[in-house]
Each structure stands twice: as structure tokens, then as C-alpha cells.
Amino acid sequence: MKTIIEPFRIKAVEPIFFTTEDQRAQKLKEVGYNLFGLKAEDVIIDLLTDSGTSAMSAMQWAGIMNGDESYAGSRSFYRFEETIKKITGLTHIIPTHQGRAAEKILFSIVGGEGQIIPNNTHFDTTRANIEFSGAEAIDFLNENGKKPDFIADFKGNMDVEKLRSFLAENAEKVPLVMLTITNNSGGGQPVSMENIRQVSEVCREFQKPFFLDACRFAENAYFIKIREHGYDKKSILEICQEMFSYADGMTMSAKKDALVNIGGFLALNDEDLAQKCRNVLVVTEGFPTYGGLAGRDLEAIAQGLEEILDESYLHYRIRTIAYLGEKLVEAGVPLILPTGGHAVYLDAGKFCEHIPNYEFPGQAIACALYLKGGIRACEIGSVMFGKYNENGKTVSPDLELVRLAIPRRVYTQSHIDYVVEVIIEVFQEREKLKGYKIVKEPPMLRHFTAEFAEL
Structure with missing residues (x-):
């Protein structure tokens, strides 16, 4: 049918107040x-x-009632951790109260004076946390992404050659490279799997960790499915798993594609960096199995991450x-x-x-x-x-x-x-x-x- 209907029914409503x-x-x-x-x-x-403005599902609300509020070793954390590992394949999962907290922890460790963090386009809190650490945030958006009315499938892509040239001259100043999917500041534009792979290869070439700012990873995966050759028969989960397979870590505001009102996480493979991040987490956010979130929030995030696929x-x-x-x-x-x-x-x-x-x-x-x-x-x-x-x-x-x-x-x-x-x-x-x-x-x-x- 031509009419695209909402794939859900509404069972709770909130009034809107009208002003003149x-x-x-x-x-x-x-x-x-x-x-x-x-x-x-x-x-x-x-x-x-x-961000944080989604309507939660009946299953998410049920999860909230089922949340385990134990201070340490909460059952809800382990469901949260298992769900993220299934989607991303990343080893160390660190919950935070929202995405900018994950950014603050990461850049307080890898940032600092003289450091430079490249991205396709940093969004506001990412840029602010980098600059707050004393580091510099720079953008390498592809040229098509700078043309508002130019039609292209993946205008969120990073300019790979600019990244390579920059790293050739400044590698010692770059602690990691980020890629934002989808590219929020660039118009919500998606990034292709080919571009994710190419950026990853450049990072390997210069031995730099590659992180995804993955707030809207599922929406990006859907664009790959409908626009990129070879992905039309793959499931959204399979596409997400391939995207994350090229990365060494990620920051996530769960308030976007996890369909919740609060929460986030940091996920990475480097054990030493993960331990440093947990040290900061304990001081600023909470114990590693709750990270500033209630158990009910961890349950809602885990459920939302399944629904977004x-x-x-x-x-x-x-x-x-x-x-x-x-x-x-x-x-x-x-x-x-x-x-x-x-x-x-x-x-x-x-x-x-x-x-x-x-x-x-x-x-x-x-x-x-x-x-x-x-x-x-x-x-x-x-x-x-x-x-x-x-x-x-x-x-x-x-x-x-x-x-x-x-x-x-x-x-x-x-x-x-x-x-x-x-x-x-x-x-x-x-x-x-x-x-x-x-x-x-x-x-x-x-x-x-x-x-x-x-x-």
C-alpha cells in the first residue's frame, strides 16, 4: 500500500495545551x-x-517494573550488557547516565592540550567535551555533504583522503578518530558501510583507535540496507554487526536509537582504556554495573535496543x-x-x-x-x-x-x-x-x- 501506517497502536496519551x-x-x-x-x-x-523524547513501548514499561535495583551486579545490567555485546561485538560495556557522560569520560582520558580528534562532523556535546579537555575537534566532511540541495546517498561520509593526509602529518597528536552515524550536524545524513570500512582501514594504517558516535546507528543501518549495493537482503542486526566490527569502540546516547528517556554507554575493546574509563566512572557516575542509571533504566535500554532493530x-x-x-x-x-x-x-x-x-x-x-x-x-x-x-x-x-x-x-x-x-x-x-x-x-x-x- 502507498500509505505507510505507524507499526504500533497508541495506548496512552498526553494532552497538548494550545497558546495564542x-x-x-x-x-x-x-x-x-x-x-x-x-x-x-x-x-x-x-x-x-x-533525544530522550521517545514514547516507550509496553514492553519497555514492563521492563521498568522488572528492573533490578541492586547496587552491584544487577540482573538488569547483565541483560543490558548482553544486548549491547550482541549488536556491537565490543568487549567492555560501561553504562553512563547519558551520551555526553560517555564523551566526558573518554576525552578526559585521551584528550588534553595538543591533542586533535578528527570526525566527519562533531556534534555539540562531543565538540564541547573535546575542547573542555584542552584538545581540538576538527571535521573532515566530504564535499557533497557541504552542498545542501545536492542529492547523494551518503552525504554524511568522512573525506577519507583528507583524513589520511592529516594523519600523515599529525599522527602523533591524534589519540583516536571518530565517525558520527548518522551525521547529525551535517543534516542527519547517513554514512555508508564502504566509508566506515575505509576510515577503519586508514586508522589501522596509522595505528589509531577508531570510535563510532553511534547515537543513531540503527537509522544509519537502514539507509545502508536501502541504498548501498549488497545489503538489501541483510537484516538490520547483521548490518549493525558489520558496522561495529570495523570499530574499536563507541559512545552512545541511548536517548536516541535505544528509545528511552535517559541513559547512555561507552563500549570498547581496549582493556587498559576500559579500566581507566571505569575508574573515572566510579568517581563521577557510579558503580560499573549501574553507571548513574537505575536498574529499570538499564532494562528499558536493553528492550529499546531490541525494538530499534x-x-x-x-x-x-x-x-x-x-x-x-x-x-x-x-x-x-x-x-x-x-x-x-x-x-x-x-x-x-x-x-x-x-x-x-x-x-x-x-x-x-x-x-x-x-x-x-x-x-x-x-x-x-x-x-x-x-x-x-x-x-x-x-x-x-x-x-x-x-x-x-x-x-x-x-x-x-x-x-x-x-x-x-x-x-x-x-x-x-x-x-x-x-x-x-x-x-x-x-x-x-x-x-x-x-x-x-x-x-
């Missing part, structure tokens, strides 16, 4: 035009992030994102194309060509979407990744984007149709939008708490 445009204008002003500052009850459709779910998931993108393209709205796995990314630079990067066009669009229809989205551009040069001028990233991240198993087609309607109205009135300036900001991850003023 005048009320939303006042609320925007109160939070300094930073959508992170809004109360969730004041948002009609929340597309700020897909369901091909019918992934088909529905990816098709939902594509549906939103198709409706917007029909109306002429500029996007990152093709649509990725977890979000639609508006090309803010083209959407608001009259607003320069240093006046944050993505922030202008995000505020306008909330004002028009109560939709909360996330700027991914000069607010999130902009730097200041020696003259105090903003140095912008390659792309100015607004991410519309779709929570898993939360919204129906009518919700998505409403989102389409709001975006199109804002786009049709885009010339009225004004830029913003930052009036207050923290030294790191400023997009979470900065305050703005409309110009």
Missing part, C-alpha cells in the same frame, strides 16, 4: 528569545530534539521524515536534501537570504516558527557552532540550519501536516523576519542558555 500568538510573543520575550528556555507546556509541537519500525521512521521533507519541497522551502534519518533541516541561509550569518538567520526562523504555530525547533548554525576571531567577529560554520527533530513514536501524520502548514506560512512571510544579536552567553555550549535581542 500573543501569548507566545510574550513568552519568547521572557526567555530572551532562546527556545531552550521555554516551558514544555507552552510548546504545541516540540521538535527541539529527538525492527525493520518495519525503521521503514515507518525514515518515511515519516521523508514525508515532511517532500511537503516542504513542494512549497519551495529550501532544505538539506535528501532528508536524513531523524530530522528535517531547513537551509536557513537560503530561507532568509536577507539576514547575514552574524545576525543568526536560523535563530530568526526558529523564533518565527514558535511565534506562528507554537513549534519549537533548534538552530544549528552560527549560534551553536559559531566562533569569535581575534577581532571579536563571528566565524560561521559551513551551513546555517534549523533542525526539526522528530521524537520517536510520539507524533501522528496530522501533527506533521500541521508542522508543514506553519513552516510554509513562515516561509511565505520570510522577508519580514529580522536578525538577532546575542546579549548574554556562557563560554561553552552557548545555544542552551544564551539570551538574544531582535534587531
